[in-house]
Amino acid sequence: MLHEVFNLTLLQNTIRTATPLILAGLGGLLTMHAGILNIGMEGMILTGAFFGVLGSYFFSSSLMGVLLAVASGILIGLIFGFFVIELKADEFIIGIAINIFAGGLTIFLLRSIFGVKGAFSSPRIRPLPDIHFPLIDKITALDLTLNNHSIFVYISWILVVLIYITIYRTPYGMWVRASGEYPEALATVGVNPKKMKYISSIVCGILCGFSGAHLSLGYLTLFSENMSAGKGFIALAAIIFGSSNPIKTFGAALLFGFFDALGIRLQGVGMPSQFTQMIPYTVTVAALFIVAQKSLRKMKKEQHFERNM
Amino acid sequence: MRRKLNTEYLFSLVLSVTAALLIGAMIMFANGKSPILGYSALINGALGSKYNLATTLAKTVPLILTGLATAVSFRSGIYNIGGEGQLYLGAFAGAYVGFTFVQLPGFWGIILAVAAAALVGGFYAYIPAILKVRYKIDEVITTIMMNSIAILFTDYLVNYPFAAARGKMGGTDMIGEAYKLTRLVKLSKLNTSIFMTVLIAISIYYFLQKTSIGYELKMVGQNAAFANYGGISSKKRMILAMVLSGALCGIAGSFEVLGSHYRFLQNISPGYAFDGMLVSLIVKNNPVGVVFMAIFFGILKTGSIAMEHTTSIPSELVLVIQSIIILFIAGENGFKAILRKLLAKDQYEISSLASKLEKEAGEK
Amino acid sequence: MNLRQRGEDVYRNIIELKEITKVFPGVLANDNINLSIREGEIHAIVGENGAGKSTLMKILYGLYQPNSGEIYIREKRMNIRSPIAAIRNGIGMVHQHFMLIPSFTVAENIVLGTEPRKKKFFMDFEKAVEITKKLVSIYGLEVTPELKVEEVSVGIQQRIEILKILHKGADILILDEPTAVLTPQETEELFVVIRKLVKEMNKTVIIITHKLQEVMALSDRVSVMRQGRLIGTMDTKDATEQKLAEMMVGREILFEALYKEGQQGKTLFTVNHLNVKNNRGLWALRDISFSIRNGEILGIAGVEGNGQSELVEALTGLREIESGEVYVDGNLVSGKSPKEIRGLGVVHVPEDRLATGLSKKATITENLLMGSQRQEPFTKGGIHLRSKLIRKKASELVEKFDVRTPSVEVAVETLSGGNMQKIVIAREFTHDAKILIISQPTRGVDIGAIEFIHRQIIQKRNEGYAILLVSAELDEIFRLSDRILTLFAGEITGEFDNKDITKKEIGFYMTGIRKPAEEEVSKCVES
């Protein structure tokens, strides 16, 4: 029984399920570092998915799909940035407004451009390529888990490293972090904190665009109303869980992916589906609780240590 | 001073709504639809008859309650995003009382059902509150997660242990006749829960604005360190706020059961708690504002469907317009600041020009 | 390049501000200001809170754009659109509020904005540390490059700020109230560095301060600002403290002697063997014991960060006590909640008014209500707030404590620092209490307000309150206290009668150079 649940394809599923979360999560953690909690990722992913399909369909090219998704991401990132940074509006409200906007807009455009409701798929939508690494396929375990994924799976891994380096190892990353932590201080050394916030907001839009394009062109080859299905919020949870660190957020996204995939498999073992679907959520709360308790205990221990000195 | 600020706020509120409606009109126009027909259909559909008005009001009930729930928690500096889950559990609890204790006389039955809903909703909010104040676990993330848990859990309940005996519909059995709240206007779902809602809204307004605990909650929300310093236990107040917020969502759920559907349904809320959150955020968590904004949202929702019927303008367009309205209102302060800056500059430039001219005149 | 013509009659103006005007919504912050700074001078700028000093300097630094006026730097007309332009022109500014990123290291903060790079794209951390070490060796301002800023004291942060602007190549240094948070020793050290920078390195320094002795001790020339206008500039040798104060306030100021009266009677407040930890779980206070009688002010002198904050928090119930007891008039209060401690008659003016003493967003009325929100006559039955009465009482307090505000219904954040502090004092001093715990009562407050607050404190003393006064301002401690304790590294290092010790001497106890003999300590506790 158990080998049917825990096997290599579980890891493969994990990676697949986690990718949209990783991409959006990387974007959201950038704005988080710049001091902005981005609730609007959900909407950004959705528009990305739509414009990805739009571009791929009309230009018969998945690259054009990605480009259009990115363009839409930049635009929404700019709108989000303008309201949050320029007008200092509540980021919570703006995020929700962006989500509603994206939901309405994509359905509206779906009807007026493609003349369909619900979902749109067509052979003319060019999917993103899968990548096959010829060397890895010799080892079955690696071939099964790491090989033959859609291109954005690998891009997301590269981005984790790139963004980690950018944030912690380059001046630009320092500026972004400073713009979130103490914007006035950054301004006094001659770097415009608003600019850094805008950039992070736009890059977040781009990455959410990637996430959407991956969803509609890499993972699936169709657009369907509200197909982001809460991924923006889970990505947000991954960011908070990973305390905005790209590597930890990556880990948190994988964790979500893992428990999501696990939940699907556990149904076969006779657990009612409602409970298996709960797994990622309960595990998150439980994990947060364990981590919090540990850090409390650690603090107590340190105190104890001090006292003994 | 206070009054003046409020009129200024109301003025800019009206201004942003107008601006957003204008943008909506432009979108309609660009789609070859007449904005005048569209909007008149919307207004008519929402307010044009007794039935329409009643339908609109029926839709505001859950929004007012969830909006107040948001106001209570957000004002106190603890962010309850878990209203949806609390609403589902509360609705289920209300339904459970309603189909289990069918022999109770109406009045007591309803009280018991609403109380059970409040209790369950409150308890479900108590968990993240404790996690927040005791273990410093971010309540935003826990409440979001707990939404899904609650919805899936009730999903399980109505499909297995409490599935309706007849009608294969993803719901519980009907509640007893005595529990069904009286409908007020023929065919419309408007029912006596609106009176209770008004009563609750007044109580919450009084509680938040006119009592010492309300004052304490506000201070905790604005500056917890200050509240602690002044002798208020911010932790206890945060828990109180969260539980109260959860209870309000639970009550909102029970009203859906007792007044609208007469049973618990699987998809009982189309996201009331999120809409309520938006309602409250837009009016900066002011309980009076919540009532008005909830009505406005009700008008949009009912009206948009009428608009779709009569003009075939898709109701998604209303979502777009609605989000633009929200953007404008949220950005209201910023727009005002920019405007003020521009005005101030102008004023200054005019006066400096005047003094320069004077000087030149003097030199001559 | 940097011609120094000091000591001669011909000066070169390195900076000239001409007819600078700056308007904020509703405030004329700078009104047609003409000011020239000579190359190689130390130029002090004084003025009351809100006089427009910081605004003028921020304009010079490119953070604000003036509504009109011209700026000449080295006799060239300049448009300073941003701090970058200012930095390029050799201007550096240390701000009134520290502009350091707490989670960054010292070295990272110093190079922020002009980071050394590897391969163009990457931050060169080793180089940053190297740069910092080099700066330390050149200017003699000791810092540890690898530490995070949040881990170092304010004195060190001040040094980091100065090193930061020096690293950016500043010839003209603007220091906005650099000594507000420093001890006398640290201040003296800073002045040594400033003099060295001017004399040996051809720098020009503009310094803003509220402390007139510092003006007299350090500057070559001084400018006085009042309500957005420049009242005058003069050579320091022609000025006196009295004269400057009068120019600042616009009227004659009398440094009245404070009149202390009344008998000190029974002991109201006792602390026994108190041990307390700080936020990081390390010992902040060890074995602290003292007592205060009614009608007495006990001053705690010490360099900041030596346990003062923790002491006040522990005494007021805001921080857990590890061991020890605190008694108020015979009642044990340690371990009780802030509410209970307040109930037993302890009121508290906290050190940081914005963080703990007030809610910025709340109205004056709401801020004044704190602590009384459940008491008659403000509430009916402990629940219903009597808004009208509360507002009336608030207006009375605002009048009595001379808070300058258009109404009691405005948000506190619209007030100036001094007026904010008056709100805190007004609230705490009207609570029904026996014991006042006052921390940094006049930080960042101008001369007029200081006078007012000091008089209020002495009045409470004369009424028979037991008062604990914690202040980083030695002047304040000496002016108000009857008795003084010195605190160093969480321990009491000395106890003195006000008359028995000088400022200079007490500095040694504050810095742990001198410690009392054991028996002396126990004697203090018994008294």
Add this chain to the structure above:
Amino acid sequence: GCTKPIPQDVQPSGGETEASEAPIKAALVVAGGLGDRSFYDSANEGIERAKKELGVEAKVLECRNDPSLFNDQLIQASQYGSVVVVVGFEFYDAIQEVAPEFPDVNYIYVDNVVEEISNITCIDYMENEGSFLAGAMAALLTQDTTIEGINKEKVIGMVGGMDISVIRNFKVGYEEGAKYIDPEIRVETIFAGDFEDPAKGKESALALYAKGADIVFQVAGKTGEGVFEAAKDSKQFAIGVDSDQRYINPDVIVASMTKGVGLSIFESIQKIQEGTFAPGSVYRYGIKENGVGIAYGTPDMKQFVSEEVKTKIEGLKEKIVSGEIKVTEIQ
């Protein structure tokens, strides 16, 4: 041009049935939204056909799974036309509330059964019977390893939308059908938990394929689109639902279990027009009534299901009709 004045105060208005000259106005109310290329779209096809062939005026009202709209939309629909087609088991309460208020309107209620209201005609489908055939077909196919993509394991799968009684009714039939062919066949079912999340559908189907299933039956609305994608990716097979879905991807969708929603709606409207309609009855459409069945797409598509299997399925149909096989029903 279907503009009609905004409803004023609601009066249960007289229908327009007797005016045989004027075209019939029919409204379709669906619980979810169109565009699922399955259940709701199939209902819409019925309406479209009635429009074209019978000259009916019609309009569609969607509730987007928001129960607070059920009553409103039903009322709107009842004010619009004399025939209201109500599609979705979810309307159980709403229709019982609204229909008595409009006694002259004919309600055709699809997918659930409401008794004793004279103007509601119910059409309920015995999806268990249809999916029995689907299960039997899948069982036969999974053993035919000559087809490329079929493995030797005796495993078939099903992806359900949500774990609700209608879907469980599909499930029980599917399982019984498969076991009827070969008791050793293992049927794996995953509920995606959503009818509108293709990504989840794909992930669920991939999990099933990974477990050795080579044919997956989707009963999941839009979520099912993901099942087809999964079949394409893993080069295995899927079975469609409600409409003949083969056209979506004839290379992987081997057949569909159909519900004759569109047809029965069309026929009902036709009967109403002819005056032969008997309102108030309950029709339970199973295999016997031709209400459910299996569709193999159009002849131009490559057929994966052999004639032999098709004949076997026909045989099973007869057995069900004759009552020799009784398929369990879940209410």
